Amino acid sequence: MEIDYSELNYLQDPNWQDLHADYVQFLLSMTGPTVIDITGKNTNKCRVFTTLLQGNEPSGLIALHRWLTTRDDSQLPQTNLRFIICSVEAASKKSLFTHRFIDGSKDINRCFGITKQHPSFQHSQQGCYERAQRIEQAIREVNPEMVIDLHNASSPGPTFSISSIITTETLSLASFFCQTLILSDLNLNSLMEQEFSCSFITIECGGSFDEQAHEVAFAGISHVAQCDNIGYIHQEKNVEVIYRPLRLQVKTDVNLSYAEHDEGYSGVTLKNNIEYFNFGGAHQDEMIGWIDGDGLNNLQLLDKKGKNVIDDYFYARENQLVCKQNLRLFKATSNKEAALNDCLFYVVKHINSEA
Ligand SMILES: [Zn+2]
Known part of the structure; x- marks a missing residue:
């Protein structure tokens, strides 16, 4: 099937029918990248989670599905939330959650910030860059106060977070998930390197098929949803900072x-x-x-x-x-x-x- 790289589907406050019985059914019900918007108490603010940039990194999807299906609908999150589920096609390819990207395509998390003028622009990968731009746009259009990008590692390991800047805010966001924040200045054309005028952290939740990794992602999402003020210096745990691996x-x-x-x-x-x-x-x-x-x-x-x-x-x-x-x-x-x-x-x- 041809992939439509310009496709982006939107779901507003999905109900149980939209969400299906489990995350696998839910994944299979999506035809392409999907944006889920949840109304919060304060509708002037929005917090964004991106996940499944790579189809073999399911913790974010599993966790957000769990959060959406188990939350008490009468208890709104503190702010609006936007979840962006990216490489749906790659993730749904059999065996599920084993393809980082579709054959002939490219890892989308190496495609951000690449325009026709960019030295790494390749005509054959044009679709990937277009999708990357759509996803970036879907983040920018809600003018978020934070972005958290949820990932997994290929092999077991402890959870850690990555940011290109260390601030009290990135430290407190990191502490919702883990105890290690890596300061990275790598240049890989990843989503994290783009400028969103707000705190951005990437979470490497742990191994792709590790229940603990899904648990970490779920706890973090729940925490962010309930958190009154993420700008406030509020560290759940001590976070160790590691410089520039x-x-x-x-x-x-x-x-x-x-x-x-x-x-x-x-x-x-x-x-x-x-x-x-x-x-x-x-x-x-x-x-x-x-x-x-x-x-x-x-x-x-x-x-x-x-x-x-x-x-x-x-x-x-x-x-x-x-x-x-x-x-x-x-x-x-x-x-x-x-x-x-x-x-x-x-x-x-x-x-x-x-x-
Ligand atoms: Zn990843």
């Missing part, structure tokens, strides 16, 4: 494998339990995988200026890939497709001693 990638055409032991594969081989490092980090002199004769040249870790700083973070111990210092890892995954499409993981030097 870098993305570890294999260079183009380098083979990537996962294994329990050294199998002598070409390119880069990561330990197949690499996601464990999402929880505890990796220590100086700890190995995380193996590399072939090309050593660290297989990998790139670009800093803000585009310089490869891999040598500051890792070294080769014979053919082992070893941490040069204590590191924090985020979104480490043994999902090869995700690792190649995005990165092997996000990494930051662990400044504090472990004591």
Whole structure:
């Protein structure tokens, strides 16, 4: 079926029939990206949630469906709420919630802010950029006081949030979901990098198929809906700030494998339990995988200026890939497709001693 990239459907205060019996039925009832508007007590303000930018990241959809179907209709949220459900077509493709985007298309969260004049504009991906613009427009038209973009990681890991600015407001929004806020200045043409004149945070709820991740998203939505004043300094929990992680990638055409032991594969081989490092980090002199004769040249870790700083973070111990210092890892995954499409993981030097 041809995808209509200009399509955007609207639902105002949906009833139980619109919402269907469960989130799967609800997903299958949608034909394309869908905007759900909920009337709040204060109708002059609006808070926006975006989700399912990537079709294999269901926590936001599951949570918003749960919130919509279990809320007490007589208890309006403090402000209007707008939920924007994006990559419906990719998510509904069998097996459900396993396709990041439709074949031949592109990850929409790399398509924001790209116009015909932009150096990364590709004619074949025009539809994606158009959809990205529609979604951006759907956010702007309600002049929101905050935007929260709900995501999942491909592999298990603790919840964390990301923002391009640290303010009391982003910290308090983050605290509704988790205890870690990453300051990111990455330039990926993601939604988060666009300017909306309000607080914007991305939540990585945890693994796509982890009930706990859905729970985190639900609790956060409920909290935001009830919160009187998000501008008020109001931190639910202490939030640790992590500054500017870098993305570890294999260079183009380098083979990537996962294994329990050294199998002598070409390119880069990561330990197949690499996601464990999402929880505890990796220590100086700890190995995380193996590399072939090309050593660290297989990998790139670009800093803000585009310089490869891999040598500051890792070294080769014979053919082992070893941490040069204590590191924090985020979104480490043994999902090869995700690792190649995005990165092997996000990494930051662990400044504090472990004591
Ligand atoms: Zn995502």
